[in-house]
Amino acid sequence: MSIRAGIDLARERLSQRATLVAGALALSFELGDALLERAHGAVGAADRALAGGSFGIALPLLCYFLVARACDGKNLRDAVLPLARHGLDRRALTLGLAIPTALLAAAFAALSSVLVVLVTRGPGDPRLVPDAATCLWIGLTSGAAYVAAFIGASALGRRGQGRFWLLVADFVLGAGDSFLALPWPKAHVRNLLGGTQVLELSQLGALFALLGTSLAFLWLGTLRSQR
Amino acid sequence: MRAVLQGAALAQLRSAELELEAGRYVVLSSEADALSSLISITAGRERPRHGLVLLDGVAPASTPGARRKIAALFAEEALPPAPTVAASVARALAARGADPGSARALLSDAGLAPLADLPERLLGPREARSTALALALAHDSAELFALHEPLATLLASSFVLAALARHTARGALVLSTTTSAADANALGGHWLCIELGRLRALAATPRLGAGPWQQVLVETSDRRKLSQLLHESPLGLSTELGTTPNALKVTGPALDVTVRELALLARQHDLEIQRIEAAVPPVEALLAARAGFARGAYEASRTAALGTTAAASPALPPAPEQRIQVGLESPFPPETP
Numbered sequence: 001m002s003i004r005a006g007i008d009l010a011r012e013r014l015s016q017r018a019t020l021v022a023g024a025l026a027l028s029f030e031l032g033d034a035l036l037e038r039a040h041g042a043v044g045a046a047d048r049a050l051a052g053g054s055f056g057i058a059l060p061l062l063c064y065f066l067v068a069r070a071c072d073g074k075n076l077r078d079a080v081l082p083l084a085r086h087g088l089d090r091r092a093l094t095l096g097l098a099i100p101t102a103l104l105a106a107a108f109a110a111l112s113s114v115l116v117v118l119v120t121r122g123p124g125d126p127r128l129v130p131d132a133a134t135c136l137w138i139g140l141t142s143g144a145a146y147v148a149a150f151i152g153a154s155a156l157g158r159r160g161q162g163r164f165w166l167l168v169a170d171f172v173l174g175a176g177d178s179f180l181a182l183p184w185p186k187a188h189v190r191n192l193l194g195g196t197q198v199l200e201l202s203q204l205g206a207l208f209a210l211l212g213t214s215l216a217f218l219w220l221g222t223l224r225s226q227r
Numbered sequence: 228m229r230a231v232l233q234g235a236a237l238a239q240l241r242s243a244e245l246e247l248e249a250g251r252y253v254v255l256s257s258e259a260d261a262l263s264s265l266i267s268i269t270a271g272r273e274r275p276r277h278g279l280v281l282l283d284g285v286a287p288a289s290t291p292g293a294r295r296k297i298a299a300l301f302a303e304e305a306l307p308p309a310p311t312v313a314a315s316v317a318r319a320l321a322a323r324g325a326d327p328g329s330a331r332a333l334l335s336d337a338g339l340a341p342l343a344d345l346p347e348r349l350l351g352p353r354e355a356r357s358t359a360l361a362l363a364l365a366h367d368s369a370e371l372f373a374l375h376e377p378l379a380t381l382l383a384s385s386f387v388l389a390a391l392a393r394h395t396a397r398g399a400l401v402l403s404t405t406t407s408a409a410d411a412n413a414l415g416g417h418w419l420c421i422e423l424g425r426l427r428a429l430a431a432t433p434r435l436g437a438g439p440w441q442q443v444l445v446e447t448s449d450r451r452k453l454s455q456l457l458h459e460s461p462l463g464l465s466t467e468l469g470t471t472p473n474a475l476k477v478t479g480p481a482l483d484v485t486v487r488e489l490a491l492l493a494r495q496h497d498l499e500i501q502r503i504e505a506a507v508p509p510v511e512a513l514l515a516a517r518a519g520f521a522r523g524a525y526e527a528s529r530t531a532a533l534g535t536t537a538a539a540s541p542a543l544p545p546a547p548e549q550r551i552q553v554g555l556e557s558p559f560p561p562e563t564p
Contacts, residue, residue: 002291005322012308072305081272082307086322087295226274226289 002088006096009083010070014100019069023108026062030054030112034119046120046131047194054116055142055189063105063146064167067154070101076155077225091222102147109143110136142189145214149185152221183213228370228400234278240264241424251395251416254404261421262404263302263375269402270299270373282371298363300374304355306347312358313343319362337361337382357381364390372401378410412505442506443485446473448499456492473501
């Protein structure tokens with residue numbers, strides 16, 4: 001009951017024109033960046049566009065926006081208050097809130113990254129299909145992971161400023177490959193895309209680290225907002 | 228329902244010490260933020276920064292089952308998001324376990340039918356609070372009503388007061404907070420007061436002293452006789468003539484005590500009470516009362532230091548059925564020579 005109510009809560013908040021506009025802007029940015037990278041040089045254009053504009057900038061910003069919308073710009077506790085006050089469990093509501101948001105972000109990340117590969121490689125490239133397939137699962141995973149992390153971080157701060165600090169830390173600390181980069185999704189997404197490794201983790205290790213840290217953020221957030 | 232607050236603090240509310248049983252209580256204070264915080268922690272919206280809030284032994288902030296028994300109205304309201312207000316109310320009713328189909332009837336009963344088809348996100352703060360109050364008042368299984376400024380919404384005061392009377396009669400605990408003395412008078416029940424962020428309601432706390440904020444205007448067939456009877460009363464009531472031939476202004480230790488005594492004397496001596504109402508105090512009187520609180524504390528400590536009790540005001544006998552009393556001293560304590 002509470003999870004279902006949380007899903008409805010998020011669906012209602014996300015089904016606004018602003019969500020569509022944000023998605024369109026993010027997609028335009030990714031495709032524009034992909035065209036620029038291809039114009040700069042076809043060799044390595046897909047890698048640069050995916051690790052830079054697509055997964056490096058557009059995806060975190062879009063996930064931040066989606067979570068802020070799902071939380072109505074508030075703290076996680078206040079975000080579920082309209083239903084939690086009537087006796088529904090806050091933790092279940094939070095999980096419900098995360099589900100449609102994560103699905104939307106994952107779908108966007110998968111679709112946009114496939115389009116970026118298509119633009120940078122061109123239809124005739126033999127690497128198009130394998131790269132698109134790889135991007136598909138990395139997009140699905142990283143979109144959901146970013147949303148889980150941002151929702152968990154929304155439990156911090158009176159107005160959920162924790163998600164903003166997570167975004168900043170992800171951009172600043174996640175860009176490195178030291179121990180400091182370990183908790184942030186950006187570092188592991190880069191590893192999955194074939195970029196520099198954090199603490200020399202394998203791609204499987206990066207996948208587990210990405211899912212583990214993001215779910216840890218979500219778990220800590222639900223713990224903090226109590227039942 | 229038994230509500231216990233032990234040193235509960237949040238934001239401007241520095242400490243709340245309360246033990247409330249079923250009944251009606253109104254907290255009057257000029258400190259709106261503290262009042263809002265009191266409702267937030269009592270209704271389980273937020274955890275207190277310090278101290279404890281327990282409803283029947285459990286913390287509402289971390290117990291969904293306890294929140295299900297609470298109907299609340301906060302200073303800032305947010306309804307469940309939905310395409311229309313009626314759909315939003317239906318969603319809240321479903322969350323509560325009530326019939327979502329009764330949403331339109333609920334709004335209609337509260338006089339909010341024109342809002343039903345409006346988009347929920349277009350509601351202003353006052354309209355959102357009104358809808359939330361309508362939802363709260365329709366919660367027939369709630370055991371605690373925690374309401375911030377319940378008479379400052381679009382709902383008719385008569386509707387709100389009638390609903391509160393109904394819930395009080397079935398054994399619910401109604402805790403209202405307000406910054407308006409007139410609203411506090413209308414809400415009735417036991418008065419509590421927040422002073423400098425502190426709320427303390429213990430059996431030994433003195434009543435709000437006599438003054439213009441505790442005046443009752445009464446019209447009777449024989450005001451001379453009633454005045455004489457009141458002067459003979461052991462409760463220390465004083466009277467003065469009103470502006471009309473039948474009117475009498477009665478000043479006592481607390482509104483409920485004065486009115487009860489008036490009703491008792493009128494019945495015993497077969498006097499007709501034609502009209503009775505609480506006098507709304509002017510702002511200056513309330514400010515004087517606030518000043519008197521500090522003055523009273525000073526005088527009490529000075530008296531204790533001098534080792535004499537002769538100068539102290541005589542204590543009024545508390546009404547036996549009133550457990551919670553107002554925490555203000557007399558605003559005009561006698562001057563110590």
